[in-house]
Each structure stands twice: as structure tokens, then as C-alpha cells.
Amino acid sequence: MEKKIVFSEDRLIKTKEIIERYPAGKQKSALLPLLHLAQEQFGWVSAPVMDYIAEILNIEPVEVYEVTTFYSMFHLEPVGKHVIEYCRTGPCCTMGGEEVYEHLKTKLGIKANETTTDGVFTIKEVECLAACGWGPCFQIKEQFYMHLNNEKVDEIIEELRK
Amino acid sequence: MASKVKILTEHINVPGIENFDVYRKHGGYNAVEKALKKMSPEEVVEEVKKAGVRGRGGAGFPMGMKWSFLAKPEGVPRYLVCNADESEPGTFKDHYLMKYLPHLLIEGMIVSSFALGANKSFIYVRGELMYVIKILEKAIEEAKNAGFLGKNILGTGYDLELIVQPGGGAYICGEETALLESLEGKRGNPRNKPPFPAVKGLYQCPTVVNNVESIATATWIINNGGDEYAKIGIGRSTGTKLISASGHIKKPGVYEIELGLPVEEFIYSDEYLGGVRNGHYLKAVVAGGSSVPILPTHLLLKTASGEGRLMSYESLSDGGFATGTMLGSGGFIAMDETTCIVRNTWNFSRFYHHESCGQCSPCREGTGWMEKVLHRIEHGHGNARDIDLLVDVAKKIEGNTICPLGDAAAWPVASAIKHFRDEFEWHIKNPSAATKPGAVFLKEEVFA
Ligand SMILES: Cc1cc2nc3c(=O)[nH]c(=O)nc-3n(C[C@H](O)[C@H](O)[C@H](O)COP(=O)(O)O)c2cc1C
Ligand code: SF4
Ligand code: FES
Numbered sequence: 001m002e003k004k005i006v007f008s009e010d011r012l013i014k015t016k017e018i019i020e021r022y023p024a025g026k027q028k029s030a031l032l033p034l035l036h037l038a039q040e041q042f043g044w045v046s047a048p049v050m051d052y053i054a055e056i057l058n059i060e061p062v063e064v065y066e067v068t069t070f071y072s073m074f075h076l077e078p079v080g081k082h083v084i085e086y087c088r089t090g091p092c093c094t095m096g097g098e099e100v101y102e103h104l105k106t107k108l109g110i111k112a113n114e115t116t117t118d119g120v121f122t123i124k125e126v127e128c129l130a131a132c133g134w135g136p137c138f139q140i141k142e143q144f145y146m147h148l149n150n151e152k153v154d155e156i157i158e159e160l161r162k
Numbered sequence: 163m164a165s166k167v168k169i170l171t172e173h174i175n176v177p178g179i180e181n182f183d184v185y186r187k188h189g190g191y192n193a194v195e196k197a198l199k200k201m202s203p204e205e206v207v208e209e210v211k212k213a214g215v216r217g218r219g220g221a222g223f224p225m226g227m228k229w230s231f232l233a234k235p236e237g238v239p240r241y242l243v244c245n246a247d248e249s250e251p252g253t254f255k256d257h258y259l260m261k262y263l264p265h266l267l268i269e270g271m272i273v274s275s276f277a278l279g280a281n282k283s284f285i286y287v288r289g290e291l292m293y294v295i296k297i298l299e300k301a302i303e304e305a306k307n308a309g310f311l312g313k314n315i316l317g318t319g320y321d322l323e324l325i326v327q328p329g330g331g332a333y334i335c336g337e338e339t340a341l342l343e344s345l346e347g348k349r350g351n352p353r354n355k356p357p358f359p360a361v362k363g364l365y366q367c368p369t370v371v372n373n374v375e376s377i378a379t380a381t382w383i384i385n386n387g388g389d390e391y392a393k394i395g396i397g398r399s400t401g402t403k404l405i406s407a408s409g410h411i412k413k414p415g416v417y418e419i420e421l422g423l424p425v426e427e428f429i430y431s432d433e434y435l436g437g438v439r440n441g442h443y444l445k446a447v448v449a450g451g452s453s454v455p456i457l458p459t460h461l462l463l464k465t466a467s468g469e470g471r472l473m474s475y476e477s478l479s480d481g482g483f484a485t486g487t488m489l490g491s492g493g494f495i496a497m498d499e500t501t502c503i504v505r506n507t508w509n510f511s512r513f514y515h516h517e518s519c520g521q522c523s524p525c526r527e528g529t530g531w532m533e534k535v536l537h538r539i540e541h542g543h544g545n546a547r548d549i550d551l552l553v554d555v556a557k558k559i560e561g562n563t564i565c566p567l568g569d570a571a572a573w574p575v576a577s578a579i580k581h582f583r584d585e586f587e588w589h590i591k592n593p594s595a596a597t598k599p600g601a602v603f604l605k606e607e608v609f610a
Contacts (some may be wrong), residue, residue, distance in 0.1 A: 069331025
């Protein structure tokens with residue numbers, strides 16, 4: 001059954017506040033903040049979600065599509081409960097990131113852009129997260145997991161599986 | 163030289179310094195009081211000019227000069243936009259500064275906005291740092307409640323609203339015109355220049371874009387004066403710089419150093435990086451973020467003419483791209499002898515190809531080519547002509563693009579081949595060994 005796409009009460013208030021902070025007529029500036037709000041509520045950014053945001057901002061849907069496809073943070077397909085965004089860039093690799101990444105993939109039995117069959121974990125590869133000296137690292141939503149090694153990865157996964 | 167000057171991080175270890183009251187107790191917001199009550203905007207600009215502070219985002223353009231270029235047409239709003247997109251591999255200092263000292267940035271934003279006559283200013287933070295955005299928003303709320311933001315600040319008649327804007331995940335949005343496009347709710351495609359942001363920036367209005375660290379520095383400059391600031395550092399590299407250190411060193415992290423510190427001291431002294439991890443030696447360093455040329459240790463420690471290299475804009479670029487590099491954003495990536503230069507170069511190329519916005523064909527196609535060729539060399543399918551092919555592609559990108567991302571993609575490849583050509587050749591001649599991830603290429607120790 002299709003559920004109607006609509007922001008929760010508190011996000012509707014937040015939406016209004018966000019739009020009002022830009023100069024009159026420049027409400028399109030609210031696009032990225034609203035996409036983040038939407039992903040937070042709906043888990044991913046589907047076409048109906050994009051249409052909904054276009055409607056709120058009074059812009060064409062295509063103006064939303066072309067933005068979501070440009071930026072890497074928006075999930076354009078359904079994802080697992082926890083999306084592990086793993087840093088694959090040079091400095092983290094220097095800190096041992098590649099070995100830890102192999103361990104993570106083996107442990108979960110999935111590759112990048114895949115979701116475990118129980119729907120709990122998705123792995124995405126991302127670029128430098130501005131945490132190089134604290135690497136290897138990954139991010140799940142707002143949380144950074146740093147100074148990773150195989151044991152730490154095991155602990156984090158067990159904890160999140162609970 | 164005194165190496166302990168702390169302009170930005172003096173109070174970073176004070177418990178609770180992220181809260182307004184604690185920050186205020188340690189002299190926080192004095193610069194706002196001084197600037198708004200005792201100085202004119204022009205005087206603030208003048209102090210920053212005298213300080214000689216150069217933009218800390220990578221290009222090193224003098225901040226006061228940039229401010230004085232801002233167009234001031236009647237009746238048109240002006241904007242200050244803080245660049246907190248920090249996505250250059252190897253760089254994590256702005257993340258650190260905003261997380262631990264959010265009020266320092268807010269204070270810097272207030273005095274800088276006042277100097278530029280901006281009444282609405284933005285901090286554009288990369289979207290991955292949503293938790294930092296929340297820290298900043300809390301700090302803004304506190305500052306507002308204390309009367310340092312909003313309408314009629316401290317009764318001076320000056321109004322300022324600060325807005326924290328999230329990005330969406332795109333390195334290119336760190337380029338200032340791409341950032342402005344993104345802030346307008348569009349794809350982050352860099353604009354053609356001219357017009358420069360100082361004339362037509364955000365919403366086609368005059369705009370200054372400055373890095374987090376640059377703006378935070380304005381606070382100290384206002385409190386202590388531009389002349390005092392200019393006494394710190396060396397030559398035209400005035401002041402201090404935050405260095406993000408990563409890789410095979412004993413103590414990775416963010417360091418505030420006085421510009422002019424000898425590179426050797428920075429790497430080996432216990433006060434800083436503490437040397438290379440035990441049992442290993444330094445092979446190469448990328449000294450200013452992934453975009454700058456990589457240097458083998460002997461050229462990093464000494465210039466071609468044999469002088470000890472210093473952590474300064476001039477010293478690091480001594481020798482040009484033949485034997486030098488750049489201070490850039492201060493992302494110091496140290497690699498010991500276990501590092502495979504080919505693999506690292508391929509990794510960076512993959513990064514730039516992934517992050518190219520695709521507007522100009524030399525960048526779009528060239529970064530793709532370089533990634534492909536480096537991938538095949540690293541994975542044991544390279545051929546003898548590939549190295550020259552890479553040099554050729556890098557040359558064709560350089561200088562032929564709308565924004566500097568093209569150059570940033572070309573330099574790491576060109577410099578890696580220049581300084582480590584034998585390693586690329588070795589990979590081509592030993593295809594099976596080369597397929598091993600992180601293949602070890604042992605070399606004679608290049609310095610004692
Ligand atoms: C591809 C690219 C990425 C950049 N990324 C950043 C960044 O993340 N942060 C930053 O401050 N400057 C970045 N810059 C530099 C900005 O364009 C601009 O020069 C800078 O924000 C100006 O501030 P500053 O003068 O205070 O350094 C980048 C430039 C390019 C070409
Ligand atoms: S150089 Fe690359 S990133 Fe910059 S505008 Fe051209 S295609 Fe886009
Ligand atoms: S390379 Fe992983 S955080 Fe920078």
C-alpha cells in the first residue's frame with residue numbers, strides 16, 4: 001500500500017523555519033537541508049519524496065532530481081537499517097583502511113552497495129570524511145567510528161545487531 | 163624560534179569551552195565588543211590587511227586584500243560565506259576546530275561580517291558533518307541569547323543573522339563558486355570567472371568566501387592587532403597554521419604550528435608528530451592535502467639547494483614543481499617504506515575522477531583516463547607506454563579547465579611519476595607482484 005508522503009509535525013515546523021532564513025524568493029536554497037530532513041524521516045529519497053519537496057519549495061521536480069543525483073549523500077534506493085559509509089580514500093588506506101574494509105565486507109557477507117539479507121546493514125563506499133588522522137573510519141548516520149581495526153569492527157557490528 | 167604560539171587552539175583543552183559561558187570567561191567575544199563598539203568596518207579590514215594572513219583553505223590568497231576587493235554598490239546586500247566543506251583528502255583541521263571551538267568560528271564570523279557590511283552570513287558545512295552543524299547551531303543560539311547575534315548587537319545598531327547550511331556530499335563544492343551554486347540549491351558546478359564572487363557571488367550579490375581557519379583567525383587579530391600578528395611566522399607566511407597530520411607517524415592529529423617551523427622538527431620532535439612509527443622510515447610525504455605534489459623524504463626535508471625546508475608557503479614551494487610542493491590546506495600525509503606509491507596515486511586519481519563535476523572535457527575525460535591507466539598498472543596489466551601516457555594526459559588537463567580541480571588531479575600523478583618513476587616501471591615489469599594490495603616496494607633508505 002502506498003503511504004502518502006508527508007513530513008512529520010516537527011519537521012513541518014523545521015521546514016518553515018529553514019525556508020524563512022533565506023532572502024525572499026531564494027527558497028530554493030532550502031533544497032539540500034530539506035533533502036537531509038526527508039532522508040532522515042523516510043530512510044531514502046524516492047521519486048515521490050522528491051516531488052513532495054519540489055511542491056514545498058514551489059520548484060520543478062526536475063530541479064530536485066538533478067540535485068539529488070549530483071550529491072553522494074542521498075540514497076536513491078532503499079537501504080538497510082544501518083548504512084555503513086566507509087572511507088576508501090588514500091590517507092585512511094595508509095592507516096590500514098583497506099585491510100579493515102576487507103574484514104568488514106567478509107563479516108557482513110556483502111559488497112559495496114549491497115544490503116544484508118536481514119535488511120540490517122548496507123555498505124557504501126565514500127570519499128574522505130575529514131577524519132584522516134583518526135582513520136580508518138566509517139560513518140553511520142551522524143556517528144563517526146574512528147581508529148578502526150578488525151576487533152573494533154566486530155564489536156560495533158555486534159552492538160548494532162542487538 | 164618560539165614554537166608554542168597558539169592563536170587558535172590556546173583554550174582548546176579547557177573543559178566545557180564549547181559552551182558560551184566558559185568561552186566568554188576565557189576572553190571569548192572580546193573581539194566582537196572591540197570591533198563593534200570601538201572600530202569602524204574599514205579599521206577592521208585594515209587590521210586584517212596588516213596581519214598579512216593568507217587564506218587557509220588552500221590557495222593562500224591574502225585575506226585582507228580579498229576583503230578590500232568586495233564591491234559595495236548602493237542598496238545591494240553583501241554576503242560572507244564561510245567555507246567549511248573540508249573535503250580535501252588529508253585535511254581535517256576545520257572539523258577539529260568547529261567541533262571543539264565552535265564559538266571561535268562564530269566570533270570570527272561576527273567580526274568578519276561586520277567588517278564586510280554583511281547582515282546575513284552563511285557557514286557551509288559538508289553534509290557528512292551533521293553533528294558539527296548541530297554543535298554550531300547550538301553555539302549560535304547561545305550567542306544570540308547573550309546579545310552577540312541578531313538585531314542591534316550590543317546596542318550598536320549592527321544586525322547579523324548566521325545560517326549554517328549543510329552540503330550534500332561533493333568535494334567540488336569546496337571550490338568557492340561551486341559552493342555558491344550549491345548554497346543556491348543547485349548542482350555544484352563551478353562558475354566561469356570573471357565575474358568573481360567579490361562582484362557577483364551568492365544570489366548575484368558581492369560575496370566573500372573564506373575558510374573556517376581564516377575566519378577564526380580574525381578574532382585574535384582584532385584583539386591583538388594586525389601588527390602583532392605579522393610578528394608571528396616567517397616572511398610573507400605570517401601567523402600560525404593548523405596542520406592535519408595523518409599516515410605513518412607516531413602521533414596523527416591536528417597541530418597548530420607557527421609558520422616557519424622546520425619540517426624536520428615537525429616530523430621528528432616529540433612535541434609534534436613524534437617521528438615515523440617504530441621500525442620504519444619515511445618514504446614520501448604529501449604535505450598540503452591530496453592536490454599538492456608528493457615529495458620523497460630527501461626533497462621534503464631539504465630544498466634542491468640544500469637548505470632545510472620550513473613549514474611555510476615559500477619554503478615548501480621552493481623549487482617549483484620540479485623539486486618542491488605547496489603548503490595548500492595543510493593536510494600532511496606521511497608514508498613510510500611500506501606504502502605503494504602506485505596504489506596511492508591510483509587511489510587519488512579515482513577520487514578526482516569520482517569528484518569531477520564533468521563540465522569540462524579535459525577534466526572529465528582526463529581524470530577517467532588516468533584512473534583507468536593507473537588501475538591497470540596497479541593490477542598488473544600495465545604496459546611500457548602507460549607511464550608516458552599518464553604524463554601526457556596530466557599535461558593536457560593542467561591549465562585547461564574551468565576550475566582548479568583539473569590541476570589538482572593532474573599534479574599528484576605528474577609528481578608521483580617524476581619522483582617515483584622506477585616504482586611505476588617496477589609494477590609494469592612485475593605484474594603478478596603488483597596485484598598484491600599495498601604491494602611493498604622496498605628502496606634503499608634515501609637519507610640517514
Ligand atoms: C576542488 C577544490 C576544492 C576546494 N575545497 C575547499 C575546502 O574544502 N575548503 C576551503 O576552505 N577551500 C576549498 N577550496 C578553495 C576555495 O575555492 C577558496 O579558495 C577558499 O575557500 C577561500 O578561502 P580562504 O581564502 O580563506 O582560503 C577548494 C578549491 C578547489 C578548486
Ligand atoms: S575542472 Fe573538473 S571539476 Fe572543475 S569545472 Fe571543470 S569538470 Fe568541473
Ligand atoms: S581519507 Fe578517510 S577520512 Fe580522510
